[in-house]
Amino acid sequence: MLLQLRFYGDPVLRKKTEPVESITDEIRQIAKDLIETMYEEEGVGLAAPQVGISKRLFAIDTSTSRKEGKVLVNPEIVSRQGQVVMEEGCLSFPGIYGKIERSEKIRLRGKTVDGEDFDQELDGLSARAVLHELDHLEGVLFVDHMTPSQKIVLQSKLKKLAKQTKKQLGKL
Numbered sequence: 001m002l003l004q005l006r007f008y009g010d011p012v013l014r015k016k017t018e019p020v021e022s023i024t025d026e027i028r029q030i031a032k033d034l035i036e037t038m039y040e041e042e043g044v045g046l047a048a049p050q051v052g053i054s055k056r057l058f059a060i061d062t063s064t065s066r067k068e069g070k071v072l073v074n075p076e077i078v079s080r081q082g083q084v085v086m087e088e089g090c091l092s093f094p095g096i097y098g099k100i101e102r103s104e105k106i107r108l109r110g111k112t113v114d115g116e117d118f119d120q121e122l123d124g125l126s127a128r129a130v131l132h133e134l135d136h137l138e139g140v141l142f143v144d145h146m147t148p149s150q151k152i153v154l155q156s157k158l159k160k161l162a163k164q165t166k167k168q169l170g171k172l
């Protein structure tokens with residue numbers, strides 16, 4: 001089932017998520033829907049709060065085949081190395097992009113939605129996407145990492161988006 005994306009200005013994006021206690025049928029369904037929605041929206045990652053679910057899991061697929069989507073539950077960074085700047089966007093911020101500095105390499109631990117342990121070193125786009133999605137689980141958004149001058153440039157776009165989101169939420 002496709003889920004409704006939440007946009008900047010929606011309070012759910014600022015909430016710290018709750019850990020997943022156990023992988024139930026409900027969690028498996030959310031995982032399936034996250035992957036489906038991520039592909040539909042052509043994202044490389046999608047965190048649960050971005051569809052209004054304040055739980056600690058996200059979908060990710062940085063492959064070119066778009067067939068390697070997985071969902072990680074209660075993910076945690078074990079270590080990080082280096083710093084690198086890359087352009088980023090976010091499905092919750094349509095049309096807004098910016099260069100963001102993040103760790104270059106990370107080691108990530110968690111569980112897959114099948115209950116298997118996940119422990120991998122990631123770099124490049126995978127590390128970048130995971131760090132971006134992890135931020136979502138803490139209520140942190142990519143614009144929070146921008147420099148003051150980047151924020152000034154985007155200020156009016158961001159205000160407009162937040163206003164539009166609040167208007168839509170008011171109609172629900």
Ligand code: ZN
Nearest residue numbers: 090091092132
């Ligand atoms: Zn995002």
